[in-house]
Amino acid sequence: MKLLVTVMPKNGVLDPQGKAIAQALGTLGFGGVNDVRAGKVIELDVAETDPAKARAAAEEMARKLLANTVIESFRVETA
Amino acid sequence: MKLLVTVMPKNGVLDPQGKAIAQALGTLGFGGVNDVRAGKVIELDVAETDPAKARAAAEEMARKLLANTVIESFRVETA
Numbered sequence: 510m511k512l513l514v515t516v517m518p519k520n521g522v523l524d525p526q527g528k529a530i531a532q533a534l535g536t537l538g539f540g541g542v543n544d545v546r547a548g549k550v551i552e553l554d555v556a557e558t559d560p561a562k563a564r565a566a567a568e569e570m571a572r573k574l575l576a577n578t579v580i581e582s583f584r585v586e587t588a
Numbered sequence: 589m590k591l592l593v594t595v596m597p598k599n600g601v602l603d604p605q606g607k608a609i610a611q612a613l614g615t616l617g618f619g620g621v622n623d624v625r626a627g628k629v630i631e632l633d634v635a636e637t638d639p640a641k642a643r644a645a646a647e648e649m650a651r652k653l654l655a656n657t658v659i660e661s662f663r664v665e666t667a
Contacts, residue, residue, distance in 0.1 A: 537652055
């Protein structure tokens with residue numbers, strides 16, 4: 510089954526990529542953009558078919574590898 | 589209002605970041621991972637309050653800046 514792990518910088522953590530995107534959008538003429546945060550999304554295709562077990566495994570993967578939990582938060586969804 | 593733009597490599601496009609994550613998960617002892625695709629997610633906070641207009645603007649931003657539509661596909665959700 511497929512899972513989506515979304516990793517975002519925590520609130521209050523500096524996000525230079527988001528700031529760069531916001532500035533570039535302004536340069537391209539897109540107005541009314543208050544804030545931009547840039548994160549990453551990891552799509553996992555796992556052999557496990559039980560949604561609860563797959564989700565637990567994905568959360569463990571996120572804590573151990575996919576997210577730096579000091580500065581990033583993550584959420585897991587089944588896709 | 590807030591919008592989420594999710595950008596993923598198109599099917600068939602080489603995804604070295606995803607491959608590296610898959611390999612690292614294997615090294616860490618996570619079995620049963622068939623495939624990993626790595627993309628990015630951009631959270632936009634825009635002044636526009638009409639969902640349809642905000643979504644149209646976000647799609648335009650994705651086409652012009654956020655995604656490289658030759659190798660990446662994107663989707664826009666209201667958050």
